[in-house]
Ligand SMILES: Nc1nc2c(ncn2[C@@H]2O[C@H](COP(=O)(O)OP(=O)(O)OP(=O)(O)O)[C@@H](O)[C@H]2O)c(=O)[nH]1
Ligand SMILES: [Mg+2]
């Protein structure tokens with residue numbers, strides 16, 4: 001039989017541990033991080049427990065039911081419009097007063113609320129004592145202490161939530177904020193005004209709607225106008241009169257007065273339930289911030305961290321990468337020996353292994369990079385980075401907060417672009433979305449490592465760091481340009497909370513790495529594998545090519561002529577001559593392969609592309625590789641693996657193949673610059689479309705970045721040539 | 726008398742311009758309009774009444790903005806707030822009506838008005854003794870008011886806070902939106918805060934309790950603080 005299903009929403013202040021608890025309940029691994037604004041869209045999870053089917057919703061954090069940014073609107077709309085059976089307010093127990101502000105607002109909307117006093121461990125070490133029984137009695141709602149990251153109290157929380165959902169208590173009479181007599185007076189006058197008129201049916205509960213209208217809540221006002229129609233305008237007018245009245249009475253905007261009153265109500269509660277034993281304890285985070293956000297040393301330290309991140313990624317990543325490389329090679333060679341010559345063997349070795357194998361070796365580097373980013377995220381340094389970058393971001397009229405998505409962009413552009421939701425101003429958001437793809441995502445890393453490893457071996461680490469750095473600089477220059485042309489706008493008032501520093505949990509870091517590896521391998525087994533097969537097929541067919549020369553005859557004649565030479569030499573020097581023979585044959589063989597490749601489908605496509613890439617010093621194979629990168633950036637290396645390897649004279653490493661191609665360090669650099677800037681992958685483009693909600697911006701983003709990439713690569717290559725590099 | 730009145734206004738406007746510009750108050754043009762219309766009123770006005778007058782004169786302004794401007798005008802001594810019993814808050818001019826002299830506190834910018842017949846007479850005498858025909862005069866004594874002298878404290882804006890300085894939030898200026906923002910994030914009047922980082926430009930970091938915030942310069946300008954004793 002079907003279970004009864006309940007909807008339970010997790011709401012609360014940003015960074016209070018909602019997602020941690022959500023993951024605990026549902027067993028999923030949604031992104032958790034130690035800064036406010038990690039979750040930007042609602043996430044659902046379904047579990048069967050205690051005989052119920054529980055639909056758990058993780059909401060973005062919000063400070064109040066008066067939203068300022070998109071993700072806060074998401075949270076509020078869900079609580080208001082979807083009417084979950086129970087709302088669990090995840091409260092940061094070490095920050096009770098502020099958290100209770102949202103709690104009183106949740107209480108006002110008359111839904112069934114339950115408190116989870118999370119971070120109980122932090123509260124305890126700070127010497128905070130909360131009398132939960134008393135609090136529960138005062139507010140008339142169930143309360144559970146939890147420690148999210150240690151899964152403590154979660155079961156009890158669920159049980160209480162179900163209990164609450166099943167109880168049929170009337171929430172409307174429960175204790176909530178009572179405002180002073182003038183405000184209550186206005187509320188009741190407005191109420192009778194509305195009730196007098198039977199035509200008016202408000203979208204939400206009457207008292208709450210009146211309160212929100214008095215508070216000048218734009219969204220509620222719009223909804224009322226929408227739902228009630230003409231009469232709605234009268235209501236708004238009436239409210240406006242009361243607003244003016246109250247404003248004149250208190251000499252302040254009513255919303256401010258009402259907020260003060262809520263805090264008054266909270267202060268009354270706190271007095272009864274809240275005690276701290278050790279009053280003046282030092283706040284470690286504050287002391288760390290005195291150093292890490294210091295106006296003189298903060299920024300250099302930040303640059304050092306970023307530099308260290310990339311250095312670790314390359315230097316530490318080199319060893320496991322080499323092991324993997326050897327493994328892949330060994331595999332390729334033994335497969336070569338095992339299988340009889342056939343099309344299938346060709347596909348496996350030159351398609352699948354050359355394609356997937358050449359990317360998969362970069363797993364360690366990518367993992368290290370993600371590990372470092374996770375460290376930034378979990379310790380709480382992310383927000384500090386945002387603060388430190390503020391001065392630089394201000395050059396393009398953005399707040400430092402925009403740097404959070406950009407930093408995330410070093411990992412993957414998709415969540416990075418989603419993260420822009422926390423920016424309040426629409427223009428800031430679009431601007432950030434436009435420049436975030438210039439932060440090279442981890443998928444571009446293999447391309448850089450391959451090219452720098454081959455062409456700049458000794459200086460590889462520094463060259464890559466420069467490429468990344470160039471990405472930031474170009475992002476800022478482009479941003480500056482857009483700001484002064486397309487996206488003019490003034491500074492919005494800015495305030496952001498800095499989370500406490502936390503020691504990252506080893507377990508969650510390991511899990512995170514594990515998830516990353518799985519994702520990576522899935523991608524390898526999926527889109528990269530398919531891509532490799534497609535590219536191999538295109539480059540291996542058609543099989544019957546009209547060669548311009550008769551290679552077989554030429555080889556035979558060469559062999560014949562050398563053979564007579566060998567015989568003539570009569571044993572003398574025959575080894576030397578044989579070597580010469582081999583070389584001659586190999587040369588012909590290579591010419592044949594090269595012609596075959598050029599006449600394959602891939603080659604024909606490449607020929608069309610060639611004129612576009614020629615001025616950048618990139619040959620048709622590079623051009624094709626870059627084109628395939630639209631699917632996923634990792635595939636660029638796969639394609640290069642397949643196309644260059646197919647032609648290499650028996651060399652089985654991409655390195656040798658590339659070295660023997662026409663590519664020079666300069667053209668490699670041009671190619672990297674192109675990769676740094678050109679059109680983002682398909683998933684990113686889709687995300688840009690989704691987040692800007694505009695086809696125009698998406699198209700713009702794709703074209704301008706690609707044009708810019710071309711121009712920049714052109715300048716690098718041609719400029720380098722002029723300088724004689 | 727009428728002449729004197731107008732002179733007064735001209736002087737007032739000049740002072741207003743000087744002060745508001747010097748203090749880098751935002752939206753100067755709009756605020757100046759509010760001020761001009763305010764000067765034209767003859768009685769105690771509420772914000773809504775003033776708003777109506779502004780409307781009649783074709784200025785579409787937000788009531789929250791007008792209130793903020795009036796508060797600033799009080800702070801700089803151009804207007805005075807009065808409230809009778811439980812009634813609405815009204816504002817009146819500080820300068821119309823009879824002649825009076827000023828003592829201006831350079832710290833809190835509080836303006837003390839006084840009138841001393843002896844002084845007035847003395848001035849006339851001094852002028853007369855030199856064969857000078859006096860039309861009007863202006864007397865402003867700058868210094869520190871008794872209040873400031875007593876507490877040696879005065880609200881300053883948060884941007885001036887230095888690293889390590891221990892402060893207490895006294896008031897907020899600015900529109901309702903920005904203030905709601907701060908309030909809901911847990912920054913309120915009476916909160917004790919410490920300066921953590923305050924660069925000469927850009928955002929600053931403060932700590933309140935065990936919370937830390939990054940605040941943009943524009944917003945910090947709207948937070949009035951006072952040094953806090955231990
Ligand atoms: N010490 C301690 N840390 C916790 C606890 N619960 C969560 N955390 C940590 O708090 C941080 C924030 O957790 P999240 O679950 O991402 O918070 P959130 O409420 O989802 O945050 P947003 O999505 O940004 O609103 C993470 O670093 C967690 O590891 C707890 O009970 N004790
Ligand atoms: Mg979350």
Ligand SMILES: [Zn+2]
Nearest residue numbers: 819820827838
């Ligand atoms: Zn005066």
Ligand SMILES: [Zn+2]
Nearest residue numbers: 825826845864
């Ligand atoms: Zn005088």
Ligand SMILES: [Zn+2]
Nearest residue numbers: 830833870873
């Ligand atoms: Zn003073």
